[in-house]
Amino acid sequence: MEFWIAALVVALLAAAWLARPLLSAAGAAPAEPEAARDVQVFRDQLRTLDRDIERGVLAEADAEGSRAEISRRLLAAAAQAERQAPARPAPRSASRAMAAGLALAVFAGGGGLYLWLGAAGAPDRPLQARLEEVRSAQAQRPSQAEAEARMAEAGTPAAPEPAPGSEEARMRDLVAQLRTALADRPDDVRGRRLLADSLMRLGDMQGAQAAIHEAVEQQGEAAPAEDRVALAEAMILSAGGYVSPEAETQLGRALRADPANSVGRYYAGLALAQTGRYGLALRFWRALLAEGPADAPWIAPIRAQLPDLEQAAARAGQLAEAGEPAPPPAALPGPDREQVEAAGEMTAQDRAAMIEGMVAGLAERLQAEGGSAQEWARLIRAYGVLDRDEDAAAAFARAREALAGDDAAQAALAQAAADAGVPQ
Known part of the structure; x- marks a missing residue:
């Protein structure tokens, strides 16, 4: 209620300020221009001249010169007075109607903008409280090291050894040669960028993170935005799609340099x-x-x-x-099997970013707020495609509990679990 009272007072003051010139001008008489007074003076002089001739004080012949001069000045003053004449004031009723229209526009426009942009009924959120919320949320976020440690605890299946002569085997040999060369060239920024990119393609996110981090450290404040973004990307992928405060710092510095x-x-x-x-x-x-x-x-x-x-x-x-x-x-909200499999056409880092970002976002929302059977089914199937069997089973169990009593939902969840290879 206090907000609405304050808003009404502000609207009234704004309407009064806009309407005041109209209302004050409606009853005011226009000021007489100075040239109009001169016209009256010259007319009085002509009448005085005529009276002097009638009384015999001045001869007609002597008065002609004076009459001609006064008449010339009278005509000039009349022309000037016409140019200086103020505009006729608007009728009082028109001024009042315009003032009322402006007041209505203030109230209607302000109210309409608030209904469009505002949040009626929302509680106050003082700046200090919002800053405290941000600081508290930042303090509770896991660091990069903590996120990577959790990923290590969860464990990931070891990648099979590449077949001799395959492209991956050749790339690993090249990476080994590049590491050896860089050992003797500690200031080779370009070489470390190449090493980081190669490790990304091989799926070694932590190795790529270490290589690009060295390149950024060597350049210091002069590190370009592309290197900082590459470092942030490696950190995010190393943390399973989680953007740590450290990665966010690198992104912020990169975007300030290259928005x-x-x-x-x-x-x-x-x-x-x-x-x-x-x-x-x-x-x-x-x-x-x-x-x-x-x-x-x-x-x-x-x-x-x-x-x-x-x-x-x-x-x-x-x-x-x-x-x-x-x-x-x-596409529909959340990842499905076709979307995840389509990521195979991307590079390794782009594929990892796409999959982990989609799955992590959907899982976080469903865990916090719940969702429909179709959304839970998409999450279960996505875990299945990623060979994260334990996560798929855990998501299936949470979904069954969240949608207990809904036979249709239970059937959809069972089918998704079967597609993902979850034992039932």
Whole structure:
């Protein structure tokens, strides 16, 4: 109620300030121009001249010169007075109608804007409280080392040895040779970039992170945005798609140097979504979708996650921060088997980013807020495609518990579990 009273008072003051000139001018008499007074003076002089002639004080012949001069000045003053004449005041009724219209526009316009942009009934969120929330959330986020340790505890199946003569075997040999060469060239930034890229392609995210980190450290403040984004990407993939505070710092520094870096903007949007800043994440990703190109590696994961992100932003009242809506997504919310398998056409790092980002985002939302049987089924099938059998079984158990009593949902979950190879 206090908000509405304050808003009403402000609207009244604004309407009064706008209407005051109209109401005060409606009854005011226009000021007489100075030239009009001169006209009256010259007319009085002509009448005085005529009276002097009638009384015999002045002869007619002597008065002609004076009459001609006074008449000339009278005509000049009359022309000047006409130019200085004020505009006729508007009728009082028209001024009052205009003032009422302005007041109505203030109330209607302000109320309409609030209904469009505001959040009626939302509790106050003072700046200090919001800053405390951000600091608290940042303090609770796992660090990069903690996230990598959790990934190590979860364990990942060892990759099979490549067949002799295969492309992967040749790349590993080249990586070994590059490591040997770099051992004697500690200042070779370009070589470390090449090593990091090669390790990325081999799926060695932590090795790639170490190599690009050395390149960034050697360059210091002069490190380009591309290197910082590559470092952040390696950190994110090493943490299973989680954007740690350290990775977010690298992204921030990269985007300050190059705000147009598309890969950095994609991961910045992912970081914002993971920390509850859904509206700003939408702004980042919608801009990337609008810019394209359609075959960019970040387009598919953005379209897959966009519906869930829009729903989260709507629930949090953050849609006003998101800007204009993006083009309609080409895929259903959340990853399904076809989307995950389609990632095989991408490079290793792009594929890992797409899959982990999609699965992690969907799993986090379902764990926190629940979802439909179709969404749980997509998560179970995605885990199955990724050979994460334990996660698939755990998701199946949580979904069955969350949707207990819904026979149709239970049947859909059972089919998804069978597709993922989960024993029942």
